[in-house]
Amino acid sequence: MxxxxxxxxxxxxxxxxxxxxxxxxxxxxxxxxxxxxxxxxxxxxxxxxxxxxxxxxxxxxxxxxxxxxxxxxxxxxxxxxxxxxxxxxxxxxxxxxxxxxxxxxxxxxxxxxxxxxxxxxxxxxxxxxxxxxxxxxxxxxxxxxxxxxxxxxxxxxxxxxxxxxxxxxxxxxxxxxxxxxxxxxxALRARKSDIPVLTKAFVQRFNALTGHSVSTPDGKVMDALMAYDWPGNVRELENLMERLVIMKNNGGIELEDLPTKVFRKYAEDQSPGAGAVSEWDFPRMMLPQNGLDLKVIVSAFENHLIDQALTRTHGNKNKASELLQMNRTTLVEKLRRRGMITPLKKKEIEGTS
Ligand SMILES: Nc1ncnc2c1ncn2[C@@H]1O[C@H](COP(=O)(O)OP(=O)(O)O)[C@@H](O)[C@H]1O
Ligand SMILES: [Mg+2]
Known part of the structure; x- marks a missing residue:
């Protein structure tokens, strides 16, 4: 069109x-x-x-x-x-x-x-x-x-x-x-009404070139494409549609098919309140060919966020547990399991800090 x-x-x-x-x-x-x-x-x-x-x-x-x-x-x-x-x-x-x-x-x-x-x-x-x-x-x-x-x-x-x-x-x-x-x-971000027609034209072109039959994104996926700033302009949109058509083969493009940077802006717009995050802000790791130990990865992710909360609150367990929306005792228990709280320190920690 x-x-x-x-x-x-x-x-x-x-x-x-x-x-x-x-x-x-x-x-x-x-x-x-x-x-x-x-x-x-x-x-x-x-x-x-x-x-x-x-x-x-x-x-x-x-x-x-x-x-x-x-x-x-x-x-x-x-x-x-x-x-x-x-x-x-x-x-x-x-x-x-x-x-x-x-x-x-x-x-x-x-x-x-x-x-x-x-x-x-x-x-x-x-x-x-x-x-x-x-x-x-x-x-x-x-x-x-x-x-x-x-x-x-x-x-x-x-x-x-x-x-x-x-x-x-x-x-x-x-x-x-x-x-x-x-x-x-x-820039493309200054003429966003071109995004839907460009997207459609690129999906059609790459379908024709590859013999695939991916349908043109709409709904939330189009909302996400519209929310993104496209620093690489039309070329970036064209390259993304090429990759998606090749990857999807047929069927529709889903939100989770989009690169993190593309849906981040959309997720921010959807989040209630400033600074809120949604599930879309999670790092999205590719499952390795030979699988992985889910427990190890999940606890590494958990520790990563806990450490950030402690750093930001200068080690204050009360404030850190609030940031993480968890009970202070749960946080302390997790730290103890990691050996981050020695029995000696335990007393201080169970004080006010
Ligand atoms: N309005 C448009 N309609 C269709 N394709 C476009 C449009 N604008 C740019 N493109 C495509 O985007 C890509 C980048 O365009 P190009 O002319 O190389 O940009 P620049 O020279 O500004 O870096 C090319 O593949 C071009 O065909
Ligand atoms: Mg050029």
Whole structure:
């Protein structure tokens, strides 16, 4: 259930070519509608562009959609991850070498060059990029050969570029070079109404890929997905649905199938009163292949919580037993069994502390 796309014949009053990438966008929030509109706008121009947004929000998907909708659609879109290539190699990788091989700028001729994490580009390469953008001439690394280029640059970053500029890690002039055309992709937690449709689309996609028939989560499981903050954004949701579809094979996704961090927020929301915990806060240990000694594990867990209560109350058994909602005598008995109360100490303990 993606976005209702306007019919190709009527958008902007002109006939548009097929835009396969744009149709792969899923979402129904006002934010995603705005993104689709901006994709249309930037497809019409040939401006260099900067896309900003946290990792996993869909920056590269947006760039692909703009490329596919633009007059450069018959050229290539070449991606370069500026952070993944060591600084001294990046210049040759982008601009080519005098004798050895073409750079990505040459390979992308007539198309689009996607520069991911542009903030990671070393300053001298930033200077060279700016010069190339302004002169439409690029010089190979080390010099000796120049070529004209016809490439649209779409840069992307998840970084605080303003901070990088003020720390002199990102050139201010390059920053301003892009300031006329900036797209911001909001984090998934800022457009939670996209979560149900994205979840459904991912479950369907991975069912189709694996031949499984897992049903789309709803009810409490969807509540938990909605409550979570998704620091990894759409990519994190996509990866989780992939794992769940593979794991579940068929049937439904249950609350206990979700990773602890996902249902923790949900459990907190469900708990009556601040600080209350529910069964969902229990550590969830995998049963080892060869089984385990339940008694040993359970008492280790019990001791772990008792020790925390004693630490927090500076050894005060009365307060510790209140924290654990158990009788003081039961607590003392448990400590005695662990040898934590010597007969000598026993007297003091049975006092007030
Ligand atoms: N609105 C969306 N609809 C469908 N899939 C999406 C959407 N946004 C992101 N994705 C998917 O999420 C993953 C991460 O997107 P990507 O463009 O790589 O993010 P970024 O470049 O911001 O890190 C990709 O698999 C992408 O296809
Ligand atoms: Mg990316």
């Amino acid at each position: 993606g976005v209702e796309l306007p019919s190709p014949a009527t958008t902007h009053g002109r006939v548009m070519a097929m835009e396969p990438m744009k149709s792969s966008f899923v979402g129904e929030s006002p934010a995603i509608q705005d993104i689709l509109n901006q994709i249309d706008q930037y497809s019409l121009t040939d401006q260099h562009l900067l896309i900003r947004g946290e990792s996993g929000t869909g920056k590269e998907l947006v760039a692909q959609a703009i490329h596919a909708g633009s007059s450069r659609r018959n050229g290539a879109m070449i991606s370069v991850s500026c952070g993944a290539i060591p600084g001294d190699l990046l210049e040759a990788e982008l601009f080519g070498l005098y004798k050895g091989g073409q750079g990505r700028f040459e390979i992308a001729q007539g198309g689009t060059l996607y520069l991911d994490e542009i903030n990671e580009m070393p300053l001298h390469v930033q200077a060279k990029l700016l010069r190339a953008l302004q002169t439409r001439q690029a010089e190979v690394a080390g010099g000796g050969r120049s070529y004209e280029f016809n490439v649209r640059v779409i840069a992307a970053t998840s970084a605080d570029l303003e901070g990088a500029v003020s720390r002199r890690e990102f050139r201010e002039d390059l920053y301003h070079r892009f300031s006329g055309a900036v797209m911001r992709i909001p």
